[in-house]
Amino acid sequence: MCEPDNTSDYKGHFEWTWTRAGDYAYLPCPNGGWGLNSEPAVAYRPCFPPYNIPHVVWMNYFKSYWGEPNTQACRWSSETTNKLLELKNELVAEIKEMILERTNNISIIIDILREANFVLRFAPYLTGEDVRYTASIAELSVRSGIEGVYLLDRSIGKEVVKLADKLLDLDTSILQEAEDACLRFVDSYC
Secondary structure: OEOOEEEEEOOEEEEEOOEOOOOEEEEEOOOOEOOOOOOOOEEEEEEEOOOOOOOOOOOOOOOOEEOOOEOOOEOOOOHHHHHHHHHHHHHHHHHHHHHHHOOOOHHHHHHHHHHHHHHHHOOOOOOHHHHHHHHHHHHHHHHHHHOOOOOOOHHHHHHHHHHHHHHHOOOHHHHHHOHHHHHHHHHHHO
């Protein structure tokens, strides 16, 4: 049996109860789910049986142990993060639609970038996930213009620079947390 354990991440605090080895523990998502179906969203975590290694009796090898929790179905604890993810998904959908319909309506892209800037301006705090989503929004907006999905213009550039400016004002610890997204953004356009 896996003993009770607590874990926390950007999606909430989870209190895992006694679970039989070989089973999964399930908990409702503290902030709800993404609404993909009518069932309640859950996080889950495997409880693994003890190792069965002959001649090894040290380091609690004969004790069940927890695997990593899976909280993918859960919404973020931060409404800022949830909104940035929604904006990123909306941007992806709009770009796909432009490609399929061969349209060039950049006003939608500019509106999404402005909304992302608005969200960042009034966010009480930002996390590494916020930085990742913001960098992804900026990168996708510029890359799609470079690849000819739509014409890049001054308005898109202005909004992307505002996003980058907001990210550069963050504490370095938050930037380090999202270093991969930031480096990808800088490498692509500098």
